[in-house]
Every structure is written in C-alpha cells, then in structure tokens.
Amino acid sequence: MYEHMNKIPGMQQDSFIIDHSSVLPLHYQVEDLLRKLIEQPEYQNGKLLPNEVDLAKKLGISRNTVRQATNKLVYERLLVRKKGVGTKVASNNITTKLNKWSSFTHEMDEKGVKFKNYSLKISWEVADAELSKVFKIDKKTKILKLERVRGVASEPIVYFISYFHPRVGLTGDEDFSKPLYEMLENEHHTTAVISREGISAILADDELSEVLKVAVGDPILFRKRVVFDPGERLIEYNLGYYRADRFTYTIDIERG
Amino acid sequence: MYEHMNKIPGMQQDSFIIDHSSVLPLHYQVEDLLRKLIEQPEYQNGKLLPNEVDLAKKLGISRNTVRQATNKLVYERLLVRKKGVGTKVASNNITTKLNKWSSFTHEMDEKGVKFKNYSLKISWEVADAELSKVFKIDKKTKILKLERVRGVASEPIVYFISYFHPRVGLTGDEDFSKPLYEMLENEHHTTAVISREGISAILADDELSEVLKVAVGDPILFRKRVVFDPGERLIEYNLGYYRADRFTYTIDIERG
DNA sequence: TTTGTTCATATGTTCATACATACCAAATAT
DNA sequence: ATATTTGGTATGTATGAACATATGAACAAA
Structure with a gap:
C-alpha cells in the first residue's frame, strides 16, 4: 500500500521526535515541538501549519493530543485557527511594528x-x-x-x-x-x-x-x-x- | 439498584441546566454554569467543586466535556486543580489584599x-x-x-x-x-x-x-x-x- | 511516637471514533 | 459573465474508555 506521508517542512526526522516512554506528557512534547517549528520564517510568514490529522499520523499520536498542544498555543495567541482553512502563526507583526x-x-x-x-x-x-x-x-x-x-x-x-x-x-x-x-x-x-x-x-x-x-x-x-x-x-x-x-x-x- | 446521586450544593434543579439541543456548545454551557456556581460563597471559601465524574453524570455529559469547561477556568486562574484532591476556586484574596x-x-x-x-x-x-x-x-x-x-x-x-x-x-x-x-x-x-x-x-x-x-x-x-x-x-x-x-x-x- | 504501607479517590493523560460546521474553490447552472 | 451548487478539507464538538499518577487518610509496624 502506498502511503503518501508528506514531509512536514521544517521538521527534522520522520519521527524520533515524540518519545512515548518519556515521563513528559505527549501533549507537552508536541507543544514544545510546535513552538520550535513555528519559529521558522516560513510559518512566521503565514504558512499554514500541517493539518491536525496529518500531524497526528506523522507523530504517531492521536489528533486529540495534537489539539491539546495547539490549544495551548492558541490560548497564548501564538497560533490562530480558522475552521475549514487551517492553523497558522498569529500575525504578531502588529506588535513589533507598533512598538516602534x-x-x-x-x-x-x-x-x-x-x-x-x-x-x-x-x-x-x-x-x-x-x-x-x-x-x-x-x-x-x-x-x-x-x-x-x-x-x-x-x-x-x-x-x-x-x-x-x-x-x-x-x-x-x-x-x-x-x-x-x-x-x-x-x-x-x-x-x-x-x-x-x-x-x-x-x-x-x-x-x-x-x-x-x-x-x-x-x-x-x-x-x-x-x-x-x-x-x-x-x-x-x-x-x-x-x-x-x-x-x-x-x-x-x-x-x- | 440504589443510585446515590448527591445533590450538587448551590445548583438549581437536577438537570434542565444543560440543553443538548441548544446551538451553544455543551462545554460552553458548562463553563457558564460553573462561573455562576463558583460565585457562591461556599466555593469562594475554598469548598471543593463536585468531582468531574459526578458532575459529568449529573449533567448527562461526558467527563471530557466537563474537563474542557473547567480547563478554561483553570487557565483563567479562576480554578485550581489538585490531583488526587479536587478542584476549587483559586485563592484570589492575594490580589485584593496586595492591591491596597x-x-x-x-x-x-x-x-x-x-x-x-x-x-x-x-x-x-x-x-x-x-x-x-x-x-x-x-x-x-x-x-x-x-x-x-x-x-x-x-x-x-x-x-x-x-x-x-x-x-x-x-x-x-x-x-x-x-x-x-x-x-x-x-x-x-x-x-x-x-x-x-x-x-x-x-x-x-x-x-x-x-x-x-x-x-x-x-x-x-x-x-x-x-x-x-x-x-x-x-x-x-x-x-x-x-x-x-x-x-x-x-x-x-x-x-x- | 514516628514511620511505612495500603487504599480509595480525584485529577492527568491518551486514544479511537463520530458527527457538525465553516471555508474555499471548482464545477455547474443561469 | 455571473450566480449557485457541491465536494473536499479543515477545524469544532462530543463521547466513552482506559490507564497513570498524585494526594490524603486509615492502618500497621518500628
């Protein structure tokens, strides 16, 4: 069977990223990972994050856990979700520009x-x-x-x-x-x-x-x-x- | 079979509270309900909220949905959870006292x-x-x-x-x-x-x-x-x- | 009296699954 | 050309089940 398995741009390896045996909760590991991921300029420039289902599959965890992680970042206003579209980094350029x-x-x-x-x-x-x-x-x-x-x-x-x-x-x-x-x-x-x-x-x-x-x-x-x-x-x-x-x-x- | 069914102190009726047919998401209704509930002096004074499992049963919804609601309040620092103990209203007296x-x-x-x-x-x-x-x-x-x-x-x-x-x-x-x-x-x-x-x-x-x-x-x-x-x-x-x-x-x- | 041990309880984490709803764009009808 | 429909994709909501782990109290041993 041919599995498509898109590469998630800006992410290191295929897996090894999420450690199921770690004491750290999975959602916390994902959160960490996302924080690093969205530092990349492409995401800062408004590129949509990989969608939840793919990301879950990719990381070998459930979509709920991915959501648990992204939820936190959304709450922190680092990410913005849009139903039917996707999730991207919040446009914080406003901040920096206004802080001049x-x-x-x-x-x-x-x-x-x-x-x-x-x-x-x-x-x-x-x-x-x-x-x-x-x-x-x-x-x-x-x-x-x-x-x-x-x-x-x-x-x-x-x-x-x-x-x-x-x-x-x-x-x-x-x-x-x-x-x-x-x-x-x-x-x-x-x-x-x-x-x-x-x-x-x-x-x-x-x-x-x-x-x-x-x-x-x-x-x-x-x-x-x-x-x-x-x-x-x-x-x-x-x-x-x-x-x-x-x-x-x-x-x-x-x-x- | 004898069902215990504790009364949840400070709550109105047995049910009728959660409207499954409403357009409002259940977790949102629960959130609202909790906000009102914890205004009661007993909870302000540190009384533990009804536990999640009971509350879910009582309201006729799943524990996850109850958690979704309480999570928000915890994030807002209105509630404090303690594993193995329970959930109660955060002691915000610090704020008011220090603001003198x-x-x-x-x-x-x-x-x-x-x-x-x-x-x-x-x-x-x-x-x-x-x-x-x-x-x-x-x-x-x-x-x-x-x-x-x-x-x-x-x-x-x-x-x-x-x-x-x-x-x-x-x-x-x-x-x-x-x-x-x-x-x-x-x-x-x-x-x-x-x-x-x-x-x-x-x-x-x-x-x-x-x-x-x-x-x-x-x-x-x-x-x-x-x-x-x-x-x-x-x-x-x-x-x-x-x-x-x-x-x-x-x-x-x-x-x- | 102090120190372990056990046990009930409550929250913490995670999964698989299902259906609802919003958005967008392409195909279609006007 | 311009609405309108429709299908694909994404997030939104909700369930139920299971196991993990922290807490505090009751009890037992030192």
Whole structure:
C-alpha cells in the first residue's frame, strides 16, 4: 500500500521526535515541538501549519493530543485557527511594528536580552511592617534583599529591589548574575509561575536620580511585582524603577 | 439498584441546566454554569467543586466535556486543580489584599465601576502619518475621534483619546456614554477581543494639567492601546493619560 | 511516637471514533 | 459573465474508555 506521508517542512526526522516512554506528557512534547517549528520564517510568514490529522499520523499520536498542544498555543495567541482553512502563526507583526514608539519592551526585560548588570548588592534586611505583611511572616525575620541596576552598554535603565521569601532557602552566596528564575528552578526547586504586577508613575527623587543617572523630577515607571510558585505561595517581592524615557511596558490583554 | 446521586450544593434543579439541543456548545454551557456556581460563597471559601465524574453524570455529559469547561477556568486562574484532591476556586484574596497599595485598579477601569464621564467630545480627524500607519489606511481618510475625561465624583482621573477604524462604521451619533465595547458588540457587530498595550510614564504638560487638574510636571501614566477583533483586525486605537497619584495599573502575568 | 504501607479517590493523560460546521474553490447552472 | 451548487478539507464538538499518577487518610509496624 502506498502511503503518501508528506514531509512536514521544517521538521527534522520522520519521527524520533515524540518519545512515548518519556515521563513528559505527549501533549507537552508536541507543544514544545510546535513552538520550535513555528519559529521558522516560513510559518512566521503565514504558512499554514500541517493539518491536525496529518500531524497526528506523522507523530504517531492521536489528533486529540495534537489539539491539546495547539490549544495551548492558541490560548497564548501564538497560533490562530480558522475552521475549514487551517492553523497558522498569529500575525504578531502588529506588535513589533507598533512598538516602534518605544525602544524597550517587556519581552527584553523578561529574557534579559542585551541587558547587563551594572551593580549588585546583597544584604539581609529585617522585615518592616510592609514586608511582614507581604510575606506573612514575623516582623523581626531577616529577609534576603537583592539590589540590581541593569541596563544596556551605555547607560543604566532599571533599578530592581528583590526580596525573597525565607522558604526559598537562599543564602546570599548564590550567583545572582545568572538568570534569576533559572537559578531558582535548578538550585532551589522553586518554580516561578505567575507574577502579579502593579504599575504606576512617579518622579525621580535624589536616590533614583543618582542610581539611574537621570535628573531629579524625571518621570519614572514604578512597578511592584509579586512572584508566586505553582501552589500560589509567594516567592519574591520585587520593586522596579524604570527610566520612562528608555522603557515602555508592553502587555497583551484578553477581554472576556 | 440504589443510585446515590448527591445533590450538587448551590445548583438549581437536577438537570434542565444543560440543553443538548441548544446551538451553544455543551462545554460552553458548562463553563457558564460553573462561573455562576463558583460565585457562591461556599466555593469562594475554598469548598471543593463536585468531582468531574459526578458532575459529568449529573449533567448527562461526558467527563471530557466537563474537563474542557473547567480547563478554561483553570487557565483563567479562576480554578485550581489538585490531583488526587479536587478542584476549587483559586485563592484570589492575594490580589485584593496586595492591591491596597493603590486605590485604583485595572479592573475598575475595565468595568467602568464608579467612573463617570466628565466630558465627551466627538470629532472627525484626518489621518496623519501615525494614524495612517496604525490603521493601515490612506493619509487623507477621516477617522472618528472620541475624547473622554473620566473620573470619580470629585475629580478627573483619566483622559482618553480613541480613534475608531472606519470599517467599524461609526457615525459619531452613537451614545458614547454607554459602555463602549457593549455598544460596539450590539450595534456594530464588532467584538473586542484582545488589546495590546504599552505603558510608559510622562510628565504632565500644559494641556494635560488643564484636563486632569494636576500641576504641570506631575507624573502621568501614559498608555497606548490597540484593540482587535477576533480576526485580529484593528478596531480602536486608544491613548490614555492617567493621573499617577490616583491610578495604578494591575496585571497578572504568566511565566512559561 | 514516628514511620511505612495500603487504599480509595480525584485529577492527568491518551486514544479511537463520530458527527457538525465553516471555508474555499471548482464545477455547474443561469 | 455571473450566480449557485457541491465536494473536499479543515477545524469544532462530543463521547466513552482506559490507564497513570498524585494526594490524603486509615492502618500497621518500628
């Protein structure tokens, strides 16, 4: 019998890709695979993904599992499905084009691209009223405080203050120049899952003007952030002061 | 044979709830039902939802369909699942408690709670370079411009400028004092789905200080927003100027 | 008292299957 | 030439069944 078996463009081998014996759920493996796949320029340019039935056959799994994976990406707005047509990468060119009005975006912040640490200070601070309330711990407890100034080559852009919950078990001797959340994941079994943020605008005071090299009274984007683990336990409390002339915060929101 | 058939607390009748003949997908009906169900104080207080198998049996549908519905709510962080235990309402108390550091939140903005319109101005503006680029239309095209000042009883808080894509078909005679997106939905078949935002901090200039009743040089939270329909077509281009002393922007973010 | 073990229960994953519905384009009728 | 029908293809919805795995509680052993 002649099986057609189209090659899926941009995909490595015929199979070997999905590991049925892995502990990782199949849908998760597919999701991963798709993420890599759709990075390819052809898909970025609007080419339809291989259809679900073919893909399932190709990977040796059921269509439901393929759907489970694509569903996630659709929910994340990475993919767009169209009934009777197919699935393709969402046109996110809008984002990049519209973001021209700012030179710095949230993504860069998250991935730490191009950013370097200007200064790093680690200290232990005794919890005051605010910290004890945020972390729900006694007022006298010592909390690890991490201060960072980060920016691009020529200038500082953001001033971070991080407080870490004692539960995480940081000693202060860790290498904080490495990506923070990776470090927490690998060395402290702490996974950062959600972060809740509040953003406001303030004016630079003496300290901020000194740290960020701006004039007193310059506008500063102020962000408070609380990071949780999957069990919704607080991991980190983070204050961020961004130079408003160099930084814009970009967000996608869904409307019910 | 004795069937146990537990009553599901807080639920109306035994059935009649799920309408198999409805055009609405079952999973959607279940989702709706769950949304209403978990509003009940008992579930808000941490009571476990009825388990999936029971619920499926109770509603006369398959477990998969129940899961499809709950999945959505889990993704929205309304529900938390725990293997071997059950599903319950996510403890969102964290949000509300932590938000005390600001008096105004994003939610209030979205729902328009307590806000009233101070002034309203409708005009037609000829697209300049920026607008023609954003809307991808000719430079000479006329675009409906809506200016609003909104706030609470005693003071203005935010100054909005909205531009609407000609495709939407607004005439300028609409009642813009009604909730905007409802109006678009009902009267212009235009559903607002996602909005992409950029947030920055600026200083109040003469115009803003006049409109928002603040001093020149006061910090202003500046937001650009583009609103799309489900087909990712641009509906609205919106500029928002928020008094930073009265407004904080609150966001939940997921970390991959 | 503490530490294993077992067991019931609930969610987590996956499959095979079926039918519904939207879209597009080619064939056909007007 | 221009509607209209129709078939092919794709996603959308829904079922039922099975097995995997995490949790917590009851129970038993150290």
